[in-house]
Amino acid sequence: MAVHIHNPNVFHTHQRRLSHTSSSASPASYLFCRHSHAKYPRFICKSNNQDDYLIDAPVSVGDGFSFSGGKYSDQPSPSDEWLKQGKWVKAHRVGGSGVEAKDPIFGLTMGASSQASKDVFRWFCVESGNLDSPPVILIHGFPSQAYSYRKALPVLSKNYRAIAFDWLGFGFSDKPQAGYGFNYTLDEFVSSLESFIDEVTTSEVSLVVQGYFSTAAVKYARNRPEKIKNLILLNPPLTPEHAKLPSTLSVFSNFLLGEIFSQDPLRASDKPLTSCGPYKMKEDDAMVYRRPYLTSGSSGFALNAISRAMKKELKGYAEEMRTSLMDKNWKIPTTVCWGQRDKWLSYEGVEDFCKSSGHKLIELPMAGHHVQEDCGEELGGIISRIISKAALP
Incomplete structure (x- = not known):
């Protein structure tokens, strides 16, 4: 849970299941203390049978709701290494009135990390492969990050220019407060995806998209078919x-409870990733997924906003996606890759849908909802083969 700051000299203690080596270890508690001479408030995380570790955050960069700059220790972390591999791309113009965002609970003005850019949003992406190679854009699901494709990127980079990005509101991309430039509706995800793709390449692209965000990607593909060479859907809502x-x-969409739960990095990152299939999260990977939630309240508020929008809009968008994919005029080569150990989406009806629509189905018996986590290298090979076969005359 993020640290609530009503007074910069007062800190509240929360219980949280957060361990140095395993997200399933016994509960750990944060002991928050600040000495008058200290430059940083020191958060000591104690857990049974584990070494203590610290989360230090400069008071000067607190964002009004939670600390910005928090980290596990002073040692290099996996999230630091992942950030070094990436870059920021500016795409999709900021809407809204331009006033400073405030948190939805206490009405406190949020810090810089929770504010929208002044003109164009910043997207974090990791790119590998030759710039002159055919582009493959990898789109993570809800909720996840570009990091989920870390195992597929090296495989794809041998023959393709592979680009994995964080959606706005997720990972290390901009996370404006809903109502202050981006409201996290599915329509906005469609238009922002168009802006991002137009920014990174002028060529046709192969799109790989996982889970519930398949609905937005299919709508984009329907609107811009001339941009799409191949469409590969990973466990979409069919x-x-x-x-x-x-x-x-x-x-996360529940009134008040959603705001609270979305600030807990274990509920917001660990649980959604590990409860929907066989994926066993390593602590090094968990540190990357938790990092945005540990460093700013903006990540949790964005999760709360997209969860509410998704709960309201998913049914209509999923129906629209099915209609598009079943349309006889749909000309984009489309493949469905299905992790059969998905605990969220039943396999029942998927095979019939693919037969009726004429789309290729690839079954992955050992993968769950987040296919790229369970068999990332294998998925990279599958994507490569799909694209290379489609390129044959």
Whole structure:
């Protein structure tokens, strides 16, 4: 849970299941203390049978709701290494009135990390491969990050220019408060995706998209078919039964409770990634996924906003996606890759849908909802083969 700051000299203690080596270890507690001469408030995380570690955050960069700059220790972390691999791309113009965002609970003005850019949003992306190679854009699901494609990127980079990005509101991309430049509706995700793709390449692209954000990617592809060479969907919501968020995600949309739960990095990152399939998260990977939630309240508020929008709009968008994919005029080569150990979306009806629509189905028996986490290298090979076969005359 993020640290609430009503007074910069007062800190509250929360219990949180957060361990140095395993997200499933016994509960750990944060002991918050500040000495008058200290430059940084020191958060000591104690857990049974584990070494203590610190989360230090400069008071000067607190964002009004939670600290910005928090980290596990002074040692280099996996999230630092991931950030070094990436870059920021500016795409999609900021809307709204331009006034400073305030948190939705206490009405406190948020810090810089929670404010929208003045003109164009910043997207974090990791790119590998030759710039002259055919582009493949990898789109993570809800909620996740570009980091989920870390194992597929090296495989794809051998023959393609592979680009994995963080959606606005996720990972290390901009996370404006809803109502202050971006409201996290699916329509906005469609238009922002168009802006991002137009910014990174003028060529046709192969799109790979996972989970619930498939609905936005298919709508973009329908609007801009001339830009899409191939479309590869990983466990998308293909049946009417799929058009309902699982409780693990819908809880973030609950009134007040959603704001609270979305500030807890274990509920916001660990649980959604590990409860929907066989994925066993390593602590080094968990540190990357938790980092945005530990460093700023903006990540949690963005999660809360997209969860509410998704809960409201998913049914209509999923139906529209099914209609588009079943349309006889749909000309984009489309492949569905399905992790059969998905605990959120049932496999029932998927095979029938692919047969009826004429789209290729690739079954992955050992993967769950987040296919790229469970078999990233294998997925990279599958994507490469799909694209190379499609390129044959």
